[in-house]
Amino acid sequence: MRKSNKLSVEKKFEQCGPELNVREPSEVMKLERMGSFHPSRLSFSRILIRKMIQQKTKINCSRWKINKDGFGNAVYQLKLFGKDLALIAFSNHLDPSQRTDRVIASSWDTSFALFDGVPSISDIERLKIQLPLQEAGRYNKTELVLSRANKSVRMFELVAQSLSEGKQPPRELVNDIGYLMRTTAVYGNGKFGIDDRKNHCDISDFSVPFQLEMLTVYLIRGFSLDLVNHVAKARNPNKYVPLDKKIQRYLGIGNATGLGMAPFLVKHPVLLNNWFQVRETALSRMLDIVKLSDEKAQRLIELISRVKVFIDSWKTDDDRQRKRVDILKAEWVLFSKNAYSVRLLKINALKDIFNEAKNYSTECQELIVSLFLEIGGDLIDGLDLCLESTKLPVLYPKMRVCKLSDLIKKNFSWALKIDFSLKKNQSRFWYVSEEKLEPRLGNRFEEEGQDLERPLDIARRVCSLNVDLKSAKDNITVAEFLMKHPEHRFAIRRVQTNAWAPYSEIHDNLIDEYCKPIDMLRCKLSFFGASKFDPKSDRWVRVNLFQGSPLKNELENLSTDDWWMPTLEYS
Numbered sequence: 001m002r003k004s005n006k007l008s009v010e011k012k013f014e015q016c017g018p019e020l021n022v023r024e025p026s027e028v029m030k031l032e033r034m035g036s037f038h039p040s041r042l043s044f045s046r047i048l049i050r051k052m053i054q055q056k057t058k059i060n061c062s063r064w065k066i067n068k069d070g071f072g073n074a075v076y077q078l079k080l081f082g083k084d085l086a087l088i089a090f091s092n093h094l095d096p097s098q099r100t101d102r103v104i105a106s107s108w109d110t111s112f113a114l115f116d117g118v119p120s121i122s123d124i125e126r127l128k129i130q131l132p133l134q135e136a137g138r139y140n141k142t143e144l145v146l147s148r149a150n151k152s153v154r155m156f157e158l159v160a161q162s163l164s165e166g167k168q169p170p171r172e173l174v175n176d177i178g179y180l181m182r183t184t185a186v187y188g189n190g191k192f193g194i195d196d197r198k199n200h201c202d203i204s205d206f207s208v209p210f211q212l213e214m215l216t217v218y219l220i221r222g223f224s225l226d227l228v229n230h231v232a233k234a235r236n237p238n239k240y241v242p243l244d245k246k247i248q249r250y251l252g253i254g255n256a257t258g259l260g261m262a263p264f265l266v267k268h269p270v271l272l273n274n275w276f277q278v279r280e281t282a283l284s285r286m287l288d289i290v291k292l293s294d295e296k297a298q299r300l301i302e303l304i305s306r307v308k309v310f311i312d313s314w315k316t317d318d319d320r321q322r323k324r325v326d327i328l329k330a331e332w333v334l335f336s337k338n339a340y341s342v343r344l345l346k347i348n349a350l351k352d353i354f355n356e357a358k359n360y361s362t363e364c365q366e367l368i369v370s371l372f373l374e375i376g377g378d379l380i381d382g383l384d385l386c387l388e389s390t391k392l393p394v395l396y397p398k399m400r401v402c403k404l405s406d407l408i409k410k411n412f413s414w415a416l417k418i419d420f421s422l423k424k425n426q427s428r429f430w431y432v433s434e435e436k437l438e439p440r441l442g443n444r445f446e447e448e449g450q451d452l453e454r455p456l457d458i459a460r461r462v463c464s465l466n467v468d469l470k471s472a473k474d475n476i477t478v479a480e481f482l483m484k485h486p487e488h489r490f491a492i493r494r495v496q497t498n499a500w501a502p503y504s505e506i507h508d509n510l511i512d513e514y515c516k517p518i519d520m521l522r523c524k525l526s527f528f529g530a531s532k533f534d535p536k537s538d539r540w541v542r543v544n545l546f547q548g549s550p551l552k553n554e555l556e557n558l559s560t561d562d563w564w565m566p567t568l569e570y571s
Contacts, residue, residue, distance in 0.1 A: 022281060022284045025505070025507065028503065033365075034520065034522070035518065035520070035523060036361075036363045038369075041376055042384065042387075043529030044208065044211065044527060045218070045529030045546060046561060048211055048214045049550065053560070056555065057079075058556055061076050062075050062077045062086075068235075070231040074091075075088050075124065076089070082203065086114070086115040086117070086118060086119050087112060087219035088131070090131055108150055109149060111149075112145075113144075113145065116142045116195060134192075135187075141199075145216040146186075146194060147217070147220060152179060155179070158170070159228050160228050163241055164233070164235035164240055165236065175568055178254070179224075179252050180224040180227075181221075182253070182255060201388075204385060208385065210528065217546065221253040222551070225243065246568065252545050253545045254544055254545075257542075259440060259539050260439050261524055262439065262517045264524060269393060270389045273502065275387055275527055276503035277502075281380075283372065285380055291349075292344055292350070296375045303374055303375070303565070304335070304339055307367065308336065310565040313568075315532075315534070316535065324363045335360070393493050394497075396496050397479035397482070400474065400475060400477060404492065407498070407499050408466050411499065411502070415458070420460050426511050428443060428444060428513065429442050430456040430510070430511075458491075459511075460511065462491050462494065462495060518541055522541065525543050529545060531565070
């Protein structure tokens with residue numbers, strides 16, 4: 001077990017040495033670019049699988065009480081980072097009329113809990129009652145993560161029926177859908193009375209964000225594969241054939257995510273900064289490579305070819321995203337021609353190719369970032385512990401207001417350019433639904449509820465602060481200023497935090513009429529490791545997690561995690 005060293009994330013970054021080539025926040029922190037991110041070697045799911053492979057993790061199904069129709073319960077046990085953990089799964093009959101991806105649903109095909117320790121029969125019986133209730137249930141500290149999922153009815157039934165008839169499912173459908181189940185919520189970090197992640201961060205590997213949540217989703221993926229094989233075999237044991245291993249690897253777990261995820265990036269500015277700083281630091285290290293080895297150059301060529309197949313398999317009905325994918329396909333052909341093997345062996349090849357790629361779309365540019373990171377190996381993998389947040393935003397009351405004004409001019413010039421007297425620039429407001437305690441987005445001039453507005457309007461608040469600072473004396477302290485203007489406490493803390501956490505703010509107006517929350521969703525999901533982004537509106541999206549990853553019974557036999565941008569051909 002790796003114990004956490006007590007260094008702050010900031011100290012860890014300092015030990016890494018100065019990174020001279022990182023991109024400026026003004027370039028990286030725009031919604032259009034954030035909404036073009038792709039999964040990478042430093043995504044949380046990739047980090048988890050890589051460490052599970054290193055530990056030769058064994059996952060054992062210790063309980064399988066599932067009937068011939070696929071209903072019942074199961075338990076999967078494992079030891080990870082020195083801890084005994086278990087996934088407890090419940091599968092129940094769900095009337096088709098009740099099946100929905102929306103968070104306001106009250107019934108699901110399956111429900112799950114990641115359990116701390118080895119569950120007893122009484123634990124299973126207790127959770128048999130509580131878990132299907134999800135938010136309405138009652139939980140103990142032994143529950144680390146809660147989740148639920150619905151079957152992809154068409155995909156699950158077709159696969160089960162095909163296997164029961166002694167044949168594999170149609171590859172075209174497997175490619176188009178890519179999962180058997182789709183999670184509609186994954187709750188962790190103390191929500192609804194379950195255990196808080198801080199109680200497990202003494203183990204450094206668990207201090208990496210969302211490791212417990214990613215583990216839960218990975219185990220759910222394994223359960224979905226076991227379930228479809230079980231149902232198929234029960235239907236026709238004489239003709240049944242198991243699902244082909246390549247197809248199993250290619251099938252991930254779908255996820256439907258809406259607005260609830262978007263405010264996270266604003267509410268956790270230091271965490272956001274660290275995620276971006278790690279990503280940009282890793283990119284900087286790759287661009288500083290003077291000469292690639294023959295092995296890494298060949299690896300890049302192979303990955304470039306794989307990506308082309310992956311892009312060709314990317315299906316979406318969303319007009320905006322489909323146009324972006326079409327452009328990406330054409331640009332990737334040009335990029336492939338420029339990134340040929342001989343050129344990759346030249347001095348500063350990655351830097352030169354990356355600079356040329358600035359003429360491409362942001363979608364393509366950010367895919368190239370992920371491509372370069374994929375061959376980073378030990379050069380960047382050690383940055384994973386810098387993804388956590390150990391320092392919280394604090395107010396510095398002794399700062400002079402002249403210094404505060406300078407920080408706004410330097411770091412928030414993008415916000416000062418916005419005219420908030422125009423309706424279009426303040427037409428929306430963020431609030432939390434009383435019914436489901438989930439974030440929502442309202443129209444300021446057409447809907448009620450402005451009094452419940454949540455502080456995601458960072459740009460507007462900083463502009464308001466800047467106006468009042470102009471009438472304040474330069475030599476007074478922030479504390480003295482706040483005695484007269486207490487309403488600016490929040491904005492001041494954001495400005496001061498951004499001075500030492502430069503990637504902590506999104507450089508866009510989040511209450512603008514044309515703001516697209518979908519870009520925030522995609523950004524966060526890319527850090528999770530999600531792919532195949534398929535927006536269903538500008539407020540919710542379907543993605544795939546763990547597609548192409550090793551199966552749960554393969555981890556102890558592997559040495560590398562080679563599943564970035566998976567295709568059926570490469571699974």
